[in-house]
Amino acid sequence: MSAMIRVEVVYALPQRQELVEVRVAEGATVRQAVEASGLLEKYPDIELDRRNKLGIYAKLVKADTELRDRDRVEIYRPLIADPKAVRKKRADEGKVMKKGGGSADEEA
Structure with missing residues (x-):
């Protein structure tokens, strides 16, 4: 055995x-x-x-x-979101906020 x-x-x-x-x-x-x-x-x-x-x-x-x-x-368990895509989206949103202080769609 x-x-x-x-x-x-x-x-x-x-x-x-x-x-x-x-x-x-x-x-x-x-x-x-x-x-x-x-x-x-x-x-x-x-x-x-x-x-x-x-x-x-x-x-x-x-x-x-x-x-x-x-x-x-x-x-x-499988990932529910791609970590690279989430980081990229967060970074893109941060760049928009730095440029104008509001969303890119809004104009004064």
Whole structure:
């Protein structure tokens, strides 16, 4: 019988965080730990092959990555807005405010 390792599987929601500790066989993959956690059944919106990315301690990994004892597997939710686009929009709005002190559409 192979040795067992202990890992945590985490899924953060906007209002709360689900943390499940699981024991899996040594050599288990990230996908196997997520499946053993029961989070896929509890949250059917998790789609490992399409929407959700996976990580170990904030570093992106593939689902077939082999786990080590005491790893923390994280299931990431998809972004709702592109951070670059949001920053650009905020910067553009700031430039308009600096030039005229009001919106660009208003004229005195």
